[in-house]
Amino acid sequence: KGLFPSIGGMRRQGTTVLIEDVAFKVEQLADAILDLQALFHEHHYPEAIIFGHAKDGNLHFVLTPSFNDDASVEQYARFMDALVDLVVKKYDGALKAEHGTGRNMAPFVEAEWGRTAWEIMARLKKLVDPENLLNPGVVINPDPHCHLDHLKPWPIVEAEVDKCIECGFCEPKCPSRDLTLTPRQRIVVRREITRLMQSNGDAALLESLIRDYQYSGLETCAIDGYCALACPVHINTGLLVKRLRAERISPRGHAIASSVSRHFKAVETGLRLGVGLGHIGASIIGHRGVAAVTRLAEKVSGAALPKWSPVVPRPNFKPLPRGQRQEAEIVYFPSCIVRAMGSSPRKGEPTLIEVFTTLAERAGLKMWIPEDSPGNCCGMPFSSKGYVQAFRETLHRTVERFWEWSEEGRKPVVIDSSSCAYTLLTSQDYLSPEDRTRWERMTLLDPLEFTRQMLLPRLTLNRVAGPVVLHPNCSAVKLGLQDVMLAIARACAEEVVVPQNLKCCGYAGDRGLLFPELTASASAREA
Ligand code: SF4
Ligand code: SF4
Incomplete structure (x- = not known):
């Protein structure tokens, strides 16, 4: 992490962050640094830091000024004038060293180079760019106050938003970037909504931003947290969205979610029946017909409902395989989605649970599936929607069951879905002190670690000949297991291809x- 984002991440709320680039003669550098430090204090920027390339006499400094009111902008204007006097008049230095001039320094080009040189540069610019199309006003700008125009106020909004320096590093991997908003844009819109509210600004614009944010900002965020991996100040916009979703839930909504979590076994049964009915319907009226029915139901109910698609797996009605608990080396917890729908779209092929247990059997690994697994869940369906209370309750029940099944942490537990394993492995902040102690004493394995540690060393593999395309999912990436996934794939196939445009698929549970357009957009380049 560099100094610029470090300062950006710890600055006061409501301030912005900017970096400048000046140069002095090397023999004067030490004095110039002391003068610069004095200047920061004189103009009330005590947080400013200096770094740079001493052998070249080149200094960068980072400031975190506020532009939220006229007094702050005037303070900044005085600082810039004093800075130019210091660099140009006192030291005959340069206002730019290795970076471009930019609007912040454009008004001072003449002060550094003199009127004659400035006019020559202005004439040259006019000659090559008579329409002033190329970066207008960024180097040659006759406006002596252009560095103070259009300064963006950053109102205090909330911790995550206020930390953002709008650098945009988070944008390329965001699954919703081509559909609705990027993480940076989600933050910028939050800022704009707050600014409009505080300034009694354009009411129609405010209303439309608030209305559209529900879908563009909240509904179509996959909460995968890929943005946090790239953000230099570690903002997880997904967590912000999760919190905002939670704030929009009424106490009644939380109570209903808690009740659903307590009756999760019935939810699983309902899911199986619903999916089964969908497939029966599709065999009669076709997949498009079923999709039309789900869209109609959505219109009538006014709620976002799951949309039917031909790739929806078939329901899994098979009973859980039994194993010998006493002899078992490991406990296998099939996730709720695998228990309900973990079957192949092709008829006659084994379910995911059967694949898992067959592999363990071939590896000579004694595995046990608790018969009371149904009804238990990692809680992700609640946590991703902001039902924090239901999430905590679900986690509590699951940790309690895991503790008993694992014989108080003596046996490891493998979870067959990476995303569920990720939820459980990162759930510490939502656990009670007692559950946390238990959680710390248990070994929870995601399917990749399980395969690497317990299956591969015991199996003889025949590698498939054709190329295999690998999509390391978000949970694997966030757990740092993409290399493990790649190693497993290479052990199983002669050629493994990881797509260049890989990012989150946006399915997110x-x-x-609910919003198939998100997955379609997120996976378009990779597909
Ligand atoms: S959220 Fe995005 S734009 Fe904001 S600081 Fe992080 S990477 Fe930069
Ligand atoms: S959590 Fe994912 S979808 Fe949401 S803003 Fe971050 S990268 Fe984009």
Whole structure:
């Protein structure tokens, strides 16, 4: 992490962050640094830091000024004038060293180079760019106050938003970037909504931003947290969205979610029946017909409902395989989605649970599936929608069951879905002190670690000949297991291809069912 984002991440709320680039003669550098430090204090920027390239006499400094009111802008204007006097008049230095001039220094080009040189540069610019199309006003600008125009106020909004320096590093990997908003834009819109509210600004614009944010900002965020991996100040916009979703839930909504979590076994049964009915319907009226029915139901109910698609897996009605608990080396917890729908779209092929247990059997690994697994869940369906209370309750029940199944942490537990394993492995902040102690004493394995540690060393593999395309999912990436996934794939196939444009698929548990356009957009380049 560099100094610029470090300062950006710890600055006061409501301030912005900017970096400048000046140069002095090397023999005067030490004095110039002391003068610069004095200047920061004189103009009330005590947080400013200096770094740079001493052998070249080149200094960068980072400031975190506020532009939220006239007094702050005037303070900044005085600082810039004093800075130019210091660099140009006192030291005959340069206002730019290795970076471009930019609007912040454009008004001072003449002060550094003199009127004659400035006019020559202005004439040259006019000659090559008579329409002033190329970066207008960024180097040659006759306006002596252009560095003070259009300064963006950053109102205090909330911790995550206020930390953002709008650098945009988070944008390329965001699954919703081509559909609705990027993480940076989600933050910028939050800022704009707050600014309009505080300034009694354009009411129609405010209303439309608030209305559209529900879909563009909240509904179509996959909460995968890929943005946090790239953000230099570690903002997880997904967590912000999750919190905002939670704030929009009424106490009644939380109570209903808690009740659903307590009756999760019935939810699983309902899911199986619903999916089964969908497939029966599709065999009669076709997949398009079923999709039309789900869209109609959505219109009538006014709620976002799962959309039907031909790739929806078939329901899994098979009973859980039994194993010998006493002899078992490991406990296998099939996730709720695998228990309900973990079957192949092709008839006659084994379910995911059967694949898992067959592999363990071939590896000579004694595995046990608790018969009371149904009804238990990692809680992700609640946490991703902001039902924090239901999430905590679900986690509590699951940790309690895991503790008992694992014989108080003596046996490891493998979870067959990476995303569920990720939720459980990162759930510490939502656990009670007692559950946390138990959680710390248990070994929870995601399917990749399980395969690497317990299956591969015991199996003889025949590698498939054709190329295999690998999509390391978000949970694997966030757990730092993409190399493990790649190693497993290479052990199983002669050629493994990881797509260049890989990013989150946007399915996110149920987002892909509720908003299939998100997954379609997120996976378009990779597909
Ligand atoms: S959220 Fe995005 S734009 Fe904001 S600081 Fe992080 S990477 Fe930069
Ligand atoms: S959590 Fe994912 S979808 Fe949401 S803003 Fe971050 S990268 Fe984009």
